[in-house]
Amino acid sequence: MNTSDDANASRVPAALDGNAAAGLLQQIFAIDMTMAQITCGGCQSVQPLAALRLYGLPMGNILRCPRCESTLIRAVARDRECWLDLRGVAALHLRLSS
């Protein structure tokens, strides 16, 4: 993991993936979300959250479907509050630890 120092004027930062959103999401959900299986509301494909494409840094985390690029999860988190839009997710499947 080495999230981009995206300052170069002519270089668009390549998409990271859901691994880089793990900290923000764990801040919100208090559990590791990287292995949640996400069903895309756009194309119905399923992949782990870690495999979603991540944009929007540093304003927020925008997770998109790697197949159809639909926006699945939008999240903004600051120290004391967060905003979350999960409308793009048709289903989220997580194993809960016993």
Add this chain to the structure above:
Amino acid sequence: MPRLSWRTAEIVAVHRETAHARRLALRVEGWPGHDAGQHVDVRLTAADGYQAQRSYSVSSAPATPELELLVDCVPDGEVSPYLTREARVGDRFELRGPIGGYFVWTAAYGGPLLLIAGGSGIAPLASILAYRAAAARGIVTRLLYSVRTAEDIIFKERLQSWKKDPALAITLTLTRSAPPDWNGYRGRIDAAMLREVAFAAAEAPLAYVCGPTAMVEHVADALVSLGYPAGRVRTERFGPSGEST
């Protein structure tokens, strides 16, 4: 699992790995330990309050008391030039983690294990290999590591010592230029190289691919085209870095 909170990390050592990569040994108050492959969020605060945050993989083995981060200097970057050129022993910053259960390998997952790294993508795989050396030597493992030139190889000493393990095969490829006596591969990782180096899909291997985004996607697609089920290929993308394949 506790909610993540920011802890203070103090640099206890800085080691040069390559011209632009450093590994930082950190002491972190209350560090709960990590699984091999996990990462941390690092937050720097300037004297005037300005903050910047990045994520870095932990390259040390799970059971060591000090955390190690491998930082590659990105040209015109904001955080990595500080961590690789300015930061020194005694400096402090904030750190949050460990984070990320997806890119973790433990012995319970079994093998055979295929690890593919581009540039500084070797960092989480180094943690996996260090853990494996201590706790799971029997798992048949192959590492394929791609860098631009021989001078860009990170963790040279560790690669040498890991090579002695008969159950671990290490293959290097140089994408930009190679010394005349080079007997590794040349060029970027592609399906042809993977056909020779990777386990056959029939062996049901587990693959971990880490490095610059373009390389990770290219390699993951190639593995799937070789028959690896998508669910058996775990990926972690870095942004563009000074190291690219």
Add this chain to the structure above:
Amino acid sequence: MAADEKSPVSRGFVGRRRSPAEAERVPPGQYVTLDFPILSAGPTPHTPLEQWSFALQHGTQRLAEWSWPKFQALKQTSVTVDIHCVTKWSKLDTRWVGVTFDTLLEAAGLASPPTAYVMAYSDGGYTTNLPVADLVNGQALIVTKFDDAPLAPGHGGPARLLVPHLYFWKSAKWVRGLSFIAEDKPGFWESLGYNIYGDPWKEQRYAGD
């Protein structure tokens, strides 16, 4: 804006390349940079110019639409402005060329805007809302050139909205049109806790500021 008092200062960390600048040009909490960082909510769209168009919309009614050649034939205006990103960097004296909102209204045959607010919409689905009062009188342009060159895709090319007196997330990249709306409605970032208006001089970064 002060850091969390608990955060230790990292000795020697400064951040982006800074440039000294007169204090009155820099809104509170901002740092002047020599870089031009790129922030995107999605992948860079690549609409071919033959397929590109820009529209003024009111509900389902298309008030006006310009193809690329028609858009380039409109009166072009050059501006030099400072821009301010909510992530705290500011860039001074940026130079752009484009078409002002006033020119668009005139070319569309609109004596006055039909509503008090617009929602700008872009390729890739990005939206941002603005009061019409902040677009008129030369305050806003649809720009196609930056620094004497065609606007690069990463920075919003072929065309982006430019509203420099508000935080730069309001200057929507890859803009394709403005939709006149009766009431102010939050766009992409405004619906995620960012300020509905975004005046950098009042440091209106987040909702409630």
